[in-house]
Amino acid sequence: MADRDPWEDDRRFSVSPQASWGETGAGFDERFRPLPPARERAIRRQALSQTYLIGIQGTDLVKIGITTNPQKRLTTLQTAHPSALVLLWTQPGDYEQILHAAFAERRTRGEWFDFSGAGDPVDAVMTVLSGHGL
Secondary structure (H helix, E strand, O other): OOOOOOOOOOHHHOOOOOOEEOOOOEEOOOOOOOOOHHHHHHHHHHHHOEEEEEEEOOOOEEEEEEEOOHHHHHHHHHHOOOOOEEEEEEEEEOOHHHHHHHOHHHEEEOOEEEOOOOOOHHHHHHHHHHOOOO
């Protein structure tokens, strides 16, 4: 059973072995295989991702994360948080790993970072990203 081709039962995307590419006559001997749904979702999410900073109002604590909808993410986090949260910054693309690595010594827990003594968290993030050509 381990040798079974996971695409074997999916005939929706089959292509005849006689199919050829354009006028070159080059044979096309492999049928088209779509991406697995999980991989397709991951690629779509990557394309739509936004990196965000959410701060706890009145503190220097900031969450660095990614989402496809920063406002919805803020609302979700606020539901479980007793203090007011503020969306500080968003940027299209996934820069989460870069920022987590750059501020690793400021990590308090999970994706939360303490920017005490670092000035404005948005300025600190922009400085890091400018060093990466962004």
